Amino acid sequence: RNWTLNLNGQINDNNKISGRYINTVKYRNNRGASRNSPYLGRIQDSGTQIPQLQWQSVLNQNVFMDIRYSTVRSNFPLVRRDGDSSEAGVPYQNWSATYDFADRRYVRRPSNPTSEFFDERDTNNLNGTVSWYVTGENISHDIKFGANYTEIDYFAPFNYPQGYRRYVRSSRDPMGNPNWMYNDPEDGLTPIVPVEVRLYNAPIKAGDNTSSAVPSGSDCFVLNADCWSPDNAYNIKGRALGLFVQDTVTIANKLTIVGGLRWDRAYNWNPAQNRLDSPWCGYTQLNEPGEYCGGEFAEQDRPFTWANLTPRISVIYDLMGDGRWALKGNYSRYAEALGTRFAGATNVNDVAREDWDWFDPNGDGLFQFGEHTDYRSSSYPGLGTAIDPDLQSPFTNEFTAGLDHEIFDNVLFSVTGIFRGMDGDTGTVDIGRPFGPMFATEACQQNCTPVLPYGEEPWFPVQTVDPGNDGVIGTGDDGGPITIYGLITNNPDLRGSNENLTTNVTKYGFEGNTSYKGVSFVLSKRWSNNWQVLASYDYGRGYQTCGGTSPNGVYNCRKQELFGSRPHNIKFTGNYLIAEPIGVNLGLFVRAQSGEPVEASYTYDDSLKEPPNSPYDFQSNTTISVDARGEGNNGRVEREDFVTIVDIRAEKQFTVGRYGVLHFYFDVFNLFNANTITEFNWSLGNSYGDIQDILPPRVIRLGGAWDF
Secondary structure, eight states: OOEEEEEEEEEETTEEEEEEEEEEEEEEEEETOOSSSTTOOEEEEEEEEEEEEEEEEEEETTEEEEEEEEEEEEEEEEEOOOGGGSOTTSOOOOSOOEEETTTTEEOSSOOOOSOEEEEEEEEEEEEEEEEEEEEOSSEEEEEEEEEEEEEEEEEEOEEOGGGEEEEEETTSOOTTOGGGEEEETTTEEEEOEEEEEEEESOSOBOOTTSOTTSOTTSBOOTTOHHHHTTTSSEEEEEEEEEEEEEEEEEETTTEEEEEEEEEEEEEEEOOOEEEOOOTTTTOOSSSSGGGGSOEEEOOOOOSOOEEEEEEEEEEEEESSSSSSEEEEEEEEEEEOOOTTOSGGGGOTTSOOEEEEEOOOTTOSSSOOTTOOOSEEEEEOTTSSEEEOTTOOOOEEEEEEEEEEEEEETTEEEEEEEEEEEEESOEEEEESSSOOGGGGGSHHHHHHOOOSSOTTOOSEEEEEEEOOTTTTOTTSTTOOSEEEEEEEOTTSTTTTTOOOEEEEEGGGGTOOOEEEEEEEEEEEEEEEETTEEEEEEEEEEEEEEEOOOSSHHHHHHTSSEEOTTOOSEEEEEEEEEEETTTTOEEEEEEEEEEOOOBOOEEEEEOGGGGSTTSSSOOSOOOEEEEEEOTTOOGGGOOSBOOOEEEEEEEEEEEEEOGGGOEEEEEEEEESTTOOOOEEEEOOBSSTTTTOEEEEOOOOEEEEEEEEEO
16 A cells, blocks of 8 residues: 655746655564464564655756755554454464474474564655766865764653563473463474463553543553553654765766765763653562653653764776776775664653563463563663663775776676774673673773672683584484583572663774675676667675673674675676567576575573582583574574575567556566475474575566656
8 A cells, every 4th residue: 555646846947845744554463473373473563654855956057066965754554463363264363472492493382472563663864965977187075074964763662461470491301280281283282381471560450530532441552642642652752964075076087086084973872751651560578669660751861962073085087098997996984874773772651570480380382470470681761771872883994996898898797805894893791790801991990790709700601512403402313512601690690780881892893894805797788789688796704793691692692694694696697688669678687696605592490400410509501503594503494594596577668658657577586486495493403404485486467657
């Protein structure tokens, strides 16, 4: 349900105004459902409205101005399905989802989705550019300067159905509880054992300060504006201003130099907002009961402001002076865009949760308040979190160098080397429980607040092994040694002592960088003699490292390939026009590329770190990347399969006098019906290697269009 309205007006010979209104709506009635989570799909009914205005003016024969304003009003809801939207033969169950630690997936049975939310983002943009053309006898300038200003308002009600999530472990014995034996549609009768429950400060209950259309005490549906508007939910505001200048200098039609400089200033903050009560408000058997009740929160000061100056320069030199050889070089520096990121670290209106031991004593499969026993861990919005006031934008530096050569008339061959690197990445470190390389840094010596004596490790190591593809330790496919870490919990002050700081992780001794090195070969033939071709081959790899709040997190973020890193990329596009009277344009499109790098992960049971294996109780399950992306240990694959897709098109055009042009086309997508696996389950265990996505099947399309 998309439509666009365009308007154009010529004020006079030198001034033109144009406008556009874009409306898009997308509906999906089972988003997120998959083979492993067939009943956790949600309804998406999202929409975007984008009005745009543009004023173009010729100030004189050498100076031109372009001013544009746009606003984007977008909403993105994902909400539960109900009895009216459930699958035939699968009754809707109004209860919470259940997560299995052993298989690292949700138990396959009807339930509510894991969560619901409604993201509403309003973005206003104003930018203007002035271009000044100066031409001399041997030198010319194309000078541009301009500015842009952006406002972002973000508003996000959220909901966790029933206010809790159940956690089980299917690898443990059933402990004599027949109610936790269930018939998995694929695995048959399976024992799963309740081990934990997570309590959220949601669903929100309507309070006396909401609309009378919503009864006090009832659940607030995320799409119910009467409950949430204008400020009864998580919201953030962001602002950005940019200025730039650029000059393209051409000297004697042989040397072209493009130099530019950009200055950006950006910040965001948490405005005043309210939180409504949750179902657990008023209960005292919680670690922090106040986190589950409503409140009013004053506007917070800006935590930091980014002000960045970034240069760019490129050079193109005609080597032989005949326009057939060109040597190219480029250096660019980019600052990371801020938007609404990071302010949420201190927004007290986000989701709170507490994790407790829970063994379902009455065996009904449902959680009743009071059944939880030992407190395990928690996360409270705005508590135990902070933002470094000196947080800096990471910068990406890019260098390219290449050579272009016109081999024949209309045929160009290009080769380009690319190096791209980013250092000083942002992330989270725990200055309340510092460890490892943090102790040696000046930043930690000034800011860390450890409970233990400075330099004493709060984490202890436990030796275990790669459990192999079956996810069971002690079987024949076990791999090499793995070290996991637990918290020294016999010191009660260590529990809850975390103080997570959003910062540039390199300040605290961690690596935080990404890099890419590659080379690109391109062969292009411009349209002539009724045909054209564009073919390319790219080879390159990208890598990433980052920090963490524990030794486990740092190990998981060791150097590994970027998720989208594909060493080999081949693309081919060709068109041939069969001359009149046939007049049919034929197209061939080929894409062949390496699969994305994959990892293998496993969640080690908390019992490995608890007595009798250690003297420390109340440990948490630990998820470890047994293989980092692209490693392929213990005989596992390093990446997904190589993908090749071939598409073809035939198109015929008819001119209908003054009524425009009619197009008729015939497309075949995935001509050879390739069924390559493009995604599979990375979690070691029963479901490791399960197919999660394949290439779409061959599709044949007949269509038409009318240009007028």
